[in-house]
Amino acid sequence: MTEPSLQLLRPEQLDANGLVVTNPANGSQVATVRRYDTDALTRIIDAAEAARHGWAARTAKQRSDILRAWYDLIIAHTEDLARLMTLESGKPLDEARGEVKYGAAFIEWFAEEARRAYGEVIPTHAEGKRIVTLRQPVGTCAAITPWNFPLAMITRKVGPALAAGCSIIVKPAEMTPLSALALEALAQEAGIPHDLFRVAPAVKSSDAGDLFCTHRAVRKISFTGSTAVGKVIMAKAAGQVKRLSLELGGNAPFIVFDDADLDRAVEGAIASRYRNAGQTCVCANRFLVQDGIYDAFVEKLAARVGAMTVGDGVANPSAMGPLVSHREAARVAGLVAQAQAQGARPVGELADVPQGGAFHAPMVLADVTTDMDIAHEEIFGPVAPVIRFSDEAEALRIANDTPYGLAAYFYTADAARQWRVMEALECGMVGVNDGLISTEVAPFGGVKESGFGREGSSHGLADYMTIKYCLLGGL
Numbered sequence: 001m002t003e004p005s006l007q008l009l010r011p012e013q014l015d016a017n018g019l020v021v022t023n024p025a026n027g028s029q030v031a032t033v034r035r036y037d038t039d040a041l042t043r044i045i046d047a048a049e050a051a052r053h054g055w056a057a058r059t060a061k062q063r064s065d066i067l068r069a070w071y072d073l074i075i076a077h078t079e080d081l082a083r084l085m086t087l088e089s090g091k092p093l094d095e096a097r098g099e100v101k102y103g104a105a106f107i108e109w110f111a112e113e114a115r116r117a118y119g120e121v122i123p124t125h126a127e128g129k130r131i132v133t134l135r136q137p138v139g140t141c142a143a144i145t146p147w148n149f150p151l152a153m154i155t156r157k158v159g160p161a162l163a164a165g166c167s168i169i170v171k172p173a174e175m176t177p178l179s180a181l182a183l184e185a186l187a188q189e190a191g192i193p194h195d196l197f198r199v200a201p202a203v204k205s206s207d208a209g210d211l212f213c214t215h216r217a218v219r220k221i222s223f224t225g226s227t228a229v230g231k232v233i234m235a236k237a238a239g240q241v242k243r244l245s246l247e248l249g250g251n252a253p254f255i256v257f258d259d260a261d262l263d264r265a266v267e268g269a270i271a272s273r274y275r276n277a278g279q280t281c282v283c284a285n286r287f288l289v290q291d292g293i294y295d296a297f298v299e300k301l302a303a304r305v306g307a308m309t310v311g312d313g314v315a316n317p318s319a320m321g322p323l324v325s326h327r328e329a330a331r332v333a334g335l336v337a338q339a340q341a342q343g344a345r346p347v348g349e350l351a352d353v354p355q356g357g358a359f360h361a362p363m364v365l366a367d368v369t370t371d372m373d374i375a376h377e378e379i380f381g382p383v384a385p386v387i388r389f390s391d392e393a394e395a396l397r398i399a400n401d402t403p404y405g406l407a408a409y410f411y412t413a414d415a416a417r418q419w420r421v422m423e424a425l426e427c428g429m430v431g432v433n434d435g436l437i438s439t440e441v442a443p444f445g446g447v448k449e450s451g452f453g454r455e456g457s458s459h460g461l462a463d464y465m466t467i468k469y470c471l472l473g474g475l
């Protein structure tokens, strides 16, 4: 084993004949990890179910202290975790470091929230009776996570689950299991019981999903991924009426009104659209720009995008990295070609991209219209389609004309319009004059076909707890 960051993993997590993890920047093999079939996963779920009672019986302070120790270990290993993430996902090192800190912050936050899972005393409705509510852990949970944030998508689920007193099994994405496995190893080091939190790459994802939906011990499934797979899980989980959190796809509008601060809007667009090479569920997917500022915005954005550097994220920590796979790069190229055939116009120079990896040049496409496919599909790549609009009503109509409802962004200096548009957008999260909205202290989640449930904030803990109402009579 020559790559030092692989030292984070335990020997039992690796398997020479297991799942092959490759570096999308150059196609090299990073590691091969152990996979679990349905029988092995069943044993893991059974063990998690047995382990959860002892964990829930600990005091909130004891659970909190162990989560805090896990947080400290994650932060102490930031460099190695970031390297591992870059190797498996292509995300440049600077962004990977940022994700380690962001992901760790959920563990810190829920270590604190663990101690605030208060119930209620409700004023009674009858003499001689009292009413209280208890908040209790849901039970054994299962999580399925995507590849675009290989570490933070795990901590957002495992942090609240363990804080609430649940056990949890995570099936990570096939392409990025290493960050998840490193988190599992650090959790064990922090004193989290092994059976309580397991990371289990699956032999076959759909088999793991089916098992999570049908094993009686699994009381909740938290899924982050595409809307298509989310619907399959929702349908299958109905058989046992399991609790669900679904964090699904998005098609976020980024609206720029004539009175916006142009420089601020361009900076917000860069941060929102091109971070993680555009592979972010909340990223701006469509730019809606008002007539009076359209040309200036397109020109300035294209100049910034043309000056970006693209490269291997280890050698160039601040460059834009590759997409996660050649398949993804080809899919994005196909969407762009189709948009151009339908009349979209690429603006400005294209940055040089290295040969061999799964790279796609960052782009701006002007003259995009709402009838083009690129205006409706989740692009998941570094391409900004820019649509023109004339007034606020038209902007809102276009923005809300989508089955998705995850995030939205808009830029305007008019305070009254800020409130109007904020309230009228049909989505779970809004950035007003800001392109970066994710933080552990705020509730993250969508509406419509972007799913339901919230991660982060006090709502994130509530998603892993049930409310039990108790009436005490004869008092």
Ligand code: NAD
Residues within 6 Å of the ligand: 144, 145, 146, 147, 148, 149, 171, 172, 173, 174, 205, 206, 207, 208, 209, 210, 224, 225, 226, 227, 229, 230, 232, 246, 247, 248, 249, 250, 280, 281, 282, 378, 406, 446, 450
């Ligand atoms: P995906 O749905 O293909 O895969 C997500 C996870 O589901 C992976 O672990 C995969 O192995 C697993 N999976 C695939 N088919 C399955 C099945 N039949 N049963 C059970 N599990 C199955 O999504 P992806 O391509 O990995 O991720 C990109 C998508 O995730 C985008 O749509 C993006 O918007 C979404 N996403 C949403 C959020 C959010 O918080 N809303 C965050 C990140 C990503």
